[in-house]
Amino acid sequence: AQTVTQSQPEMSVQEAETVTLSCTYDTSESDYYLFWYKQPPSRQMILVIRQEAYKQQNATENRFSVNFQKAAKSFSLKISDSQLGDAAMYFCAYIGGGANSKLTFGKGITLSVRP
Amino acid sequence: DTGVSQDPRHKITKRGQNVTFRCDPISEHNHLYWYRQTLGQGPEFLTYFQNEAQLEKSRLLSDRFSAERPKGSFSTLEIQRTEQGDSAMYLCASSPLKGAYQPQHFGDGTRLSIL
Numbered sequence: 001a002q003t004v005t006q007s008q009p010e011m012s013v014q015e016a017e018t019v020t021l022s023c024t025y026d027t028s029e030s031d032y033y034l035f036w037y038k039q040p041p042s043r044q045m046i047l048v049i050r051q052e053a054y055k056q057q058n059a060t061e062n063r064f065s066v067n068f069q070k071a072a073k074s075f076s077l078k079i080s081d082s083q084l085g086d087a088a089m090y091f092c093a094y095i096g097g098g099a100n101s102k103l104t105f106g107k108g109i110t111l112s113v114r115p
Numbered sequence: 116d117t118g119v120s121q122d123p124r125h126k127i128t129k130r131g132q133n134v135t136f137r138c139d140p141i142s143e144h145n146h147l148y149w150y151r152q153t154l155g156q157g158p159e160f161l162t163y164f165q166n167e168a169q170l171e172k173s174r175l176l177s178d179r180f181s182a183e184r185p186k187g188s189f190s191t192l193e194i195q196r197t198e199q200g201d202s203a204m205y206l207c208a209s210s211p212l213k214g215a216y217q218p219q220h221f222g223d224g225t226r227l228s229i230l
Contacts, residue, residue: 045221105157
């Protein structure tokens with residue numbers, strides 16, 4: 001079974017600084033996708049960024065980028081120029097390739113941004 | 116694109132009562148998913164529908180839980196004889212394609228509290 005581990009329950013960053021959120025996963029599959037989702041307090045979960053396992057190039061979306069280390073099964077999220085609106089819970093998630101339907105999530109990390 | 120809609124946002128009920136939640140997916144999204152999220156944890160997969168067919172169920176979905184998606188549009192999740200352990204956020208998500216090719220879009224969730 002696939003597992004996703006987020007070992008840091010909380011992190012804090014100063015506004016305008018850079019922060020990295022860690023995630024590791026375990027799978028025996030070769031084809032899969034990884035995601036970072038953001039869940040602000042009392043608001044819906046939204047997709048931040050995704051990475052296809054077959055792509056060596058790290059995904060980027062504006063201020064958000066990932067460091068995907070396939071051999072190490074590591075998938076960290078870097079947030080540059082942190083903003084107050086980035087404060088939220090962040091979940092790392094995995095889905096197998098092909099016709100899989102379910103996302104497997106980590107426990108999440110609470111990110112706070114200091115003004 | 117009006118987003119995934121869930122109703123109610125909050126439900127408080129006494130132990131032993133039955134509850135029903137509704138999810139309206141994004142229009143033309145054939146694939147619908149239910150997840151459960153307990154405090155301090157990431158969402159856990161419950162069940163998956165392709166159109167009106169329930170194709171996958173998690174072991175978390177005990178006999179007290181039943182989900183339907185008549186006519187392949189909205190979906191309902193019913194919990195019979197609620198227990199304290201059912202207290203959680205119930206999330207619905209939808210996607211136009213199955214698997215990782217199109218990320219799942221989440222609703223705001225229904226927060227269930229069992230007294």
